[in-house]
Amino acid sequence: MAVTGDTVVWVGQDGPGRALHPGAEIVDLDGAFVAPAFVDAHVHATATGLHLSGLDLTTVHDGAELLAAVRDAVRPGEVLIAHGWDETTWTSPRIPSRAEIDAAAEGAPVYLSRVDVHSALVSTALVDLVPETRDADGWSAEGPLTRDAHHHARKTVRAAISPAQRHRAQDAFLRHAAEHGIVSVHECAGPDISGEADLTDLLALAAEPGRPEVVAYWGERDATDLARRHGLRGLAGDLFVDGALGSHTACLREPYTDDTGSTGARYLDADAIAEHLVTCTEAGLQAGFHVIGDGGVTEVVRGFQIAEKTVGQRALAARGHRLEHLEMIDTEQAALLAGWAVSASMQPRFDALWGGDNGMYATRLGERAPALNPFAMLAATGVVLAFGSDSPVTPLEPWESVRAAIHHHTPGSGLSARAAFNAHTRGGHRAAGVNDGMTGSLTPGAPAHYAIWDAAELVVATSDSRVQRWSTDPRSRVPALPPLDPGVPAPTCLRTVRGGRTLFEA
Template sequence: MAVTGDTVVWVGQDGPGHALHPGADVIDLDGAFVAPGFVDAHVHATATGLHLTGLDLTGTRTAADLLAAVRAAIRPGEILIAHGWDESAWTEPRLPSRAELDEAAGGAPIYLSRVDVHSAVVSTALVELAPEAREADGWSPDGPLTRGAHHHVRTAIRAGITAGQRRRAQDAFLRRAAEQGIVSVHECAGPDISGETDLADLLRLAAEPGRPEVVGYWGEAGAVDVARRHGLRGLAGDLFVDGALGSHTAALHEPYADRPDSTGARYLDADAIAAHLADCTEAGLQAGFHVIGDAGVAEVVRGFQLAEKAVGRRPLAGGKHRLEHLEMIDPDQAALLAGWGVTGSMQPQFDALWGGEDGMYVTRLGSRAAALNPFSTLAAKGVLLAFGSDSPVTPLDPWASVRAAVHHRTPGSGLSARAAFNAHTRGGHRAAGVNDGLTGSLVPGAPAHYAIWDAADLVVATSDPRVQRWSTDPRSRVPGLPPLDPGVPLPTCLRTVRAGQVLYDVFTPSA
């Protein structure tokens, strides 16, 4: 492959390449391979960076573990922000009381978000910084805060983060993305997520040389001025139609299996959804929504139907609107969404983390769990798929996401390796409105967005037809890649390049 400036100019065999490009700087990959750079279509940069630089609760398995981690991490004069507990995987599901948290925190404000980031356990000192939480929906005097109460304490957290903390967190996030072969991320910001200042700071930092691209989205209806002010792609991402399954706030038609008195929470109705779609279509912006539960998806479909009557089918489809997560959807709904040109921005690691016969999905939904995250159905109906992590909910690890999409926990719901890889590369670019037929592939004329991977030891010697092999058909524009079978180590990134500029590099060419 030959690159001039920011563009791939030639792909072929070595001999003709040397003849066509005499005097070029040559890098011998010594067994490494080149593939298109990944796109993570749903991230929360500052929250991830705070997670990377702070306290990680993903390894806790009991309330005692969590309290011990808090005691060890408290720093005088600072708010403690930590993430990742998941009581559904604990050996003892009891959460610590607020009194226990207060004792462990020594009077400091602490915010400990659940793995899905839709609820948190907090200390009394943090509640005192957000007294409105006590009167809001989702308030609990002793347990996790959800819904409006959670939004209030999260606002207080944002106000307590210093500019220096924010920059360190965002820098850590961008560096980690580059280390994972990611050339572009879609930041899903909003007034209930991170704040306008946070988004503006992230966009400025990402504009510095040697950074992955950040495509900005703002999850707020009626905020066209915000989108224009920051040059955002759309008013999409986490504009919440509902919540999350783990926190019992995803909107369901039927009650939760483990909470029969609840069908979750729905924050927007079809009329509000339709109005937002129409406003964004007319403004030339992408609209989009966070939607997980089946009742939430049904409301979104009704919203699209109303929006079509208002603006027309062709303009609505031309808006290339998007839906985040889209976990509970049936084939008929998928076909309708495809007709409106909707992108499904999905996270395969959700299934790897919570799927299966004894995972959180089954605990929350019973037999309904098997139908979650139906990648193959969506693809077959023509919905564009764009994969991401929802980091910090799941890690920035695109190869793990591709593997999870291939090896779905429900047989028949996964994708081929080629389709999964495309959803995490070209699909992400298309989801952000780049549909030139080149970006996200390695062909002459394409932007030089690529990563070099060490996969010398990732060889599976077997004739078993069940072992997943990558397509080597040149028409697929997907190079021959290593297997992603369970138990096989994932490739290691050696170099990440965007538009010909090196973002990350540990690769040393041979003399």
């Protein structure tokens, strides 16, 4: 491959390449391989950076370990922010009470977000900073805060973060993304997520040379002025139609299996969804929504149908609107969304974490669980797939996301390795409105967005039962991508390049 400036200009055999480009700087891969760089189509930069440098609750095994971790981490005069607990994976599912959190916190304000970031355990000291939390929907005097009460608490925590702390977190996030072969991220910001000051600082930091691209979305209705002020791609991302399954706030048609009195939360109805779609379509902006439950998806599809009556199918499809997560959807709904050229920004590691006979999905939904995250069906109906992490909900590890998409818990719902890889590269660019047919691939004329990977430890079995290292040589009868079977180590990034400029080098 030959690169001039920021563009791939030639791909072919080694000998002719050297003859066509005499005097070029030669980079010998020495057994490594080059591939299109990844796009993460759903991230939360500051929250991820804080998680990378703060208390990690993803590894605690029960409430006692969580309380011990809080006791060790609290500091006088500081708000403790931690993330990642998931009681469905604990040896005992009992969640610590407010009184137990208070005792461990020793009077400090504490905010402990659940893995899906749609509920949180908090201390009384944190609640005292925002008294209106006690009167909000989702308030609990003992257990996790959900819905509006959680949004109030999260805003309080966000206000407690200093500009210097935010800068360190965002810098850590961008560096971490580059270290994992990611050249572009879709930041899903909004008034209930991060705030305008946070978004302003992130865009300024990403504009510095040598940073991954940040494609920014703002999840709020009636905010076209803000979108134009910041040059945003759209009013999309985490504009909530509903919540999350783990927190019992995803909107369902039928009650939760483990909470038969609840069908979750619905924050927007079809008319509000349609109004937002029309506003964005007429303003030349991409619209989009966070939607997970089948009740929420039903509202979204109805919203598109209502909007089509106002602006027409062609205008609606021309904007390439998008949906985040889209976990519970049937074939008929998928075909309708494909007709409106909707992109599905999805997270394959959700299935890896919560799918299967004994996973959280089965606990929450019973026999409905195997139908979740139907990647193959969506791709077959023509919905554009764009994969990401929803970091910090799952880590910035794109090869693991590709692996999860291949090895779906439900037979027939997974993708081929090539289709999964494309969804994490070209699909991400396309979901952000780049539909030139080249970006995200290594072909002449494409932007030079690529990563170099160490595959020295990767082996595959050949047809004659021998074992050999992965190779880019098609004569070796090796698949076009490295093996991603369970247990096989993922490739390690050696270099990440965006537009011909190196972002990371090991």
